[in-house]
Amino acid sequence: MRAEIISVGTELLLGQIVDTNAAYLAQRLAEIGVDVHFKQTVGDNATRVEEALRLAMSRADVVLMTGGLGPTEDDLTVAAVAATLGLELVYDETVADHIRRFFETRGRVPSSTVYKQALVPRGAHVIPNDRGTAPGVHIEHRGRTIFIMPGVPYEMKGMMENYVLPALRDRTGLTVIRSRVLRITGEGESAIEERIKDLLQQTEPTIAPYAKLGEVHLRLTAKGAPEEVDAALARGEAQVRERLGDLVYGIDEQTLEEVVAQALIAKNLTLAVAESCTGGLISYRLTNIPGSSTYFLEGVVAYSNEAKIRDVGVDPTLIATHGAVSAEVAEAMAGAIRRRSGAAVGLGVTGIAGPAGGNPDKPVGLVYLALAGAGGTMHRRLTFGAEAGRQGIRVLAAQAGLNLLRLHLTRA
Amino acid sequence: MRAEIISVGTELLLGQIVDTNAAYLAQRLAEIGVDVHFKQTVGDNATRVEEALRLAMSRADVVLMTGGLGPTEDDLTVAAVAATLGLELVYDETVADHIRRFFETRGRVPSSTVYKQALVPRGAHVIPNDRGTAPGVHIEHRGRTIFIMPGVPYEMKGMMENYVLPALRDRTGLTVIRSRVLRITGEGESAIEERIKDLLQQTEPTIAPYAKLGEVHLRLTAKGAPEEVDAALARGEAQVRERLGDLVYGIDEQTLEEVVAQALIAKNLTLAVAESCTGGLISYRLTNIPGSSTYFLEGVVAYSNEAKIRDVGVDPTLIATHGAVSAEVAEAMAGAIRRRSGAAVGLGVTGIAGPAGGNPDKPVGLVYLALAGAGGTMHRRLTFGAEAGRQGIRVLAAQAGLNLLRLHLTRA
Numbered sequence: 001m002r003a004e005i006i007s008v009g010t011e012l013l014l015g016q017i018v019d020t021n022a023a024y025l026a027q028r029l030a031e032i033g034v035d036v037h038f039k040q041t042v043g044d045n046a047t048r049v050e051e052a053l054r055l056a057m058s059r060a061d062v063v064l065m066t067g068g069l070g071p072t073e074d075d076l077t078v079a080a081v082a083a084t085l086g087l088e089l090v091y092d093e094t095v096a097d098h099i100r101r102f103f104e105t106r107g108r109v110p111s112s113t114v115y116k117q118a119l120v121p122r123g124a125h126v127i128p129n130d131r132g133t134a135p136g137v138h139i140e141h142r143g144r145t146i147f148i149m150p151g152v153p154y155e156m157k158g159m160m161e162n163y164v165l166p167a168l169r170d171r172t173g174l175t176v177i178r179s180r181v182l183r184i185t186g187e188g189e190s191a192i193e194e195r196i197k198d199l200l201q202q203t204e205p206t207i208a209p210y211a212k213l214g215e216v217h218l219r220l221t222a223k224g225a226p227e228e229v230d231a232a233l234a235r236g237e238a239q240v241r242e243r244l245g246d247l248v249y250g251i252d253e254q255t256l257e258e259v260v261a262q263a264l265i266a267k268n269l270t271l272a273v274a275e276s277c278t279g280g281l282i283s284y285r286l287t288n289i290p291g292s293s294t295y296f297l298e299g300v301v302a303y304s305n306e307a308k309i310r311d312v313g314v315d316p317t318l319i320a321t322h323g324a325v326s327a328e329v330a331e332a333m334a335g336a337i338r339r340r341s342g343a344a345v346g347l348g349v350t351g352i353a354g355p356a357g358g359n360p361d362k363p364v365g366l367v368y369l370a371l372a373g374a375g376g377t378m379h380r381r382l383t384f385g386a387e388a389g390r391q392g393i394r395v396l397a398a399q400a401g402l403n404l405l406r407l408h409l410t411r412a
Numbered sequence: 413m414r415a416e417i418i419s420v421g422t423e424l425l426l427g428q429i430v431d432t433n434a435a436y437l438a439q440r441l442a443e444i445g446v447d448v449h450f451k452q453t454v455g456d457n458a459t460r461v462e463e464a465l466r467l468a469m470s471r472a473d474v475v476l477m478t479g480g481l482g483p484t485e486d487d488l489t490v491a492a493v494a495a496t497l498g499l500e501l502v503y504d505e506t507v508a509d510h511i512r513r514f515f516e517t518r519g520r521v522p523s524s525t526v527y528k529q530a531l532v533p534r535g536a537h538v539i540p541n542d543r544g545t546a547p548g549v550h551i552e553h554r555g556r557t558i559f560i561m562p563g564v565p566y567e568m569k570g571m572m573e574n575y576v577l578p579a580l581r582d583r584t585g586l587t588v589i590r591s592r593v594l595r596i597t598g599e600g601e602s603a604i605e606e607r608i609k610d611l612l613q614q615t616e617p618t619i620a621p622y623a624k625l626g627e628v629h630l631r632l633t634a635k636g637a638p639e640e641v642d643a644a645l646a647r648g649e650a651q652v653r654e655r656l657g658d659l660v661y662g663i664d665e666q667t668l669e670e671v672v673a674q675a676l677i678a679k680n681l682t683l684a685v686a687e688s689c690t691g692g693l694i695s696y697r698l699t700n701i702p703g704s705s706t707y708f709l710e711g712v713v714a715y716s717n718e719a720k721i722r723d724v725g726v727d728p729t730l731i732a733t734h735g736a737v738s739a740e741v742a743e744a745m746a747g748a749i750r751r752r753s754g755a756a757v758g759l760g761v762t763g764i765a766g767p768a769g770g771n772p773d774k775p776v777g778l779v780y781l782a783l784a785g786a787g788g789t790m791h792r793r794l795t796f797g798a799e800a801g802r803q804g805i806r807v808l809a810a811q812a813g814l815n816l817l818r819l820h821l822t823r824a
Binding site for chain 1: 422423424425426427428429430431432434435436437438439440441442448449450451452453454455457460464467482483484485486514517518519520521522523524525526542543564566620685687690691692693694695696698699700702703704705708709710711712713714715716718719722723752753766767768802803806
């Protein structure tokens with residue numbers, strides 16, 4: 001079964017609102033195994049609604065339309081659909097009653113235009129609206145099914161869950177579609193894709209990469225009977241993990257900071273962070289996790305040399321000898337914040353976020369990360385391209401810092 | 413001039429991501445007076461991309477496409493467009509060089525598939541990508557103009573602002589459309605709109621509100637001869653400022669942290685920050701500004717009571733008497749970080765971000781902000797709704813902290 005989505009509303013074509021309805025509809029359809037090949041958006045214009053509907057009916061079995069069901073002049077979706085299909089509009093007493101009661105129970109007086117919403121195409125089924133006045137419309141026409149729903153997300157979702165999805169589910173049978181996202185960090189998008197190139201060709205599950213700043217998400221999707229789908233996803237995950245090993249840091253909605261937090265809690269370890277170029281972002285991300293005070297002891301944003309010396313406790317001669325952006329100072333920051341706070345692990349970050357401050361030896365984008373723990377101190381040197389910009393470099397450096405922590409905690 | 417938008421990406425048809433690109437494009441086009449009658453969304457499928465493009469070219473002068481420009485097999489937009497128009501793909505050395513340098517400066521080795529992105533239709537103009545590897549493509553074909561841009565919003569927006577909008581603006585003739593954004597913080601969206609309700613009805617300039625988390629943007633737009641447009645924008649800005657006073661913190665792309673930074677620099681003052689519930693976000697935002705080390709002396713993320721005592725220097729009896737989330741502790745944090753760092757101004761933030769830790773006296777969303785300066789110490793008590801969620805409360809508290817700083821620095 002193939003469906004097409006038509007969003008109606010001039011406000012969508014002016015960019016005044018983002019079409020979250022279409023994403024919701026697409027996702028719910030995917031979950032019950034209904035394919036969507038096209039979405040269309042049109043303004044509140046009868047001719048264009050007709051054009052979009054004709055096109056959709058020429059290539060899909062089911063058409064889901066949202067928007068343009070209200071009481072105003074602009075709201076012309078139902079009339080345009082009826083005209084397209086050559087159906088007369090008739091006054092539905094049940095809908096009119098519903099509207100009357102809706103206003104009565106709220107102690108409000110309806111304007112006369114509201115009853116326009118009681119006009120439905122002859123032969124159509126009314127989809128009840130528990131959450132508002134405009135009814136939905138369900139039309140069966142020459143082998144095609146058309147559902148018209150309001151544009152108000154809350155009302156539309158009520159109709160979708162209670163009426164449209166059950167109706168479609170009856171027709172699709174047992175098939176389900178499920179997805180799993182594997183979250184990956186520590187290498188660039190193309191290097192990761194190179195390592196799993198052949199897997200991206202396969203089906204059951206299909207594997208699709210999505211690049212984010214500092215990480216890549218692989219979405220595995222399978223379709224079929226529920227047990228087959230689960231087996232396919234498990235198989236796909238195992239294939240990816242075999243290739244990428246601990247580049248895979250999490251699944252689905254898991255964030256890198258959550259994984260770090262879980263590892264700290266599991267090992268009963270505490271952490272303190274001294275940040276220079278990342279300016280507090282690592283502390284911020286770690287404390288986004290509820291309950292982070294159990295393992296996050298302290299963060300210091302030591303941006304200037306003076307702050308590195310005074311507040312973190314870095315030996316000034318190290319800065320004078322090696323420069324503030326150096327492996328030595330990163331390690332000193334990690335060690336000093338660990339000692340000062342009494343944490344099990346100290347993380348130090350120093351780098352050049354730019355745009356100024358770079359030179360050929362130490363270009364913008366150079367970052368040193370260091371970890372101090374019971375087993376000693378280590379550092380990593382990273383270079384990010386200056387094109388990432390100041391903010392991009394800061395985000396990438398924070399991501400790399402959290403990933404260094406993750407690898408240290410899960411390997412050790 | 414009429415434009416049509418085509419979003420390419422199977423992830424859009426599965427509802428895995430919401431199509432914010434299409435809304436952004438529609439909004440920017442509306443601002444320069446370009447009409448959009450239809451938007452289409454298709455999956456990563458050459459036949460359907462072709463079908464969508466043919467339809468768009470049959471009814472629009474300009475077609476804007478986003479998505480499917482990456483290095484993977486799925487990314488077939490450029491090839492599908494070239495096939496539709498009967499154009500050969502040729503290898504563009506300039507693009508290949510850009511890609512090579514992009515990887516070199518990052519010290520990474522590109523996979524061979526990356527260079528697929530250097531294939532562009534013969535006769536097309538390359539739209540440079542400052543922010544990634546995939547170039548955009550600009551094609552003039554039989555009286556129609558086609559722009560192809562990446563799906564990554566950050567890259568797409570760069571191309572739109574720097575290339576596509578200027579190119580389209582040149583064609584819309586002598587009439588200019590200009591916008592100015594007034595950025596407002598310190599009150600809720602509905603309170604702000606209530607105060608300027610009548611202004612939202614006017615034209616020349618039109619004034620449209622956009623609510624963000626913790627701030628509202630008013631976009632003023634005027635259309636006509638350049639001098640008239642500038643006069644209308646100045647008039648509209650004066651009207652808004654008369655109503656809203658210092659709720660208006662900035663213009664256009666100016667951020668709240670930039671305004672704070674400028675005020676600190678103008679007054680030659682330095683700052684230190686002690687954060688609890690905001691966990692480093694205030695420090696992070698302030699150090700996003702290049703050159704922030706001149707005024708930002710130190711940030712401490714003192715999440716636990718121990719850290720507030722040990723690292724900031726808060727008197728433990730204050731915490732015992734009033735609780736960690738109290739006016740007294742916020743003021744003590746501000747005063748102690750100011751003294752310790754030698755900064756002219758100290759900012760302290762403590763609150764309950766939740767989801768746990770609230771009680772009827774001190775509910776989730778309660779935040780105390782305090783400022784310590786040469787003239788003494790003051791605090792503000794704020795309550796954000798628990799519905800904002802942990803992350804929302806943290807963002808709102810950081811915004812309020814920066815705003816308190818701004819008002820202190822600009823009023824004093």
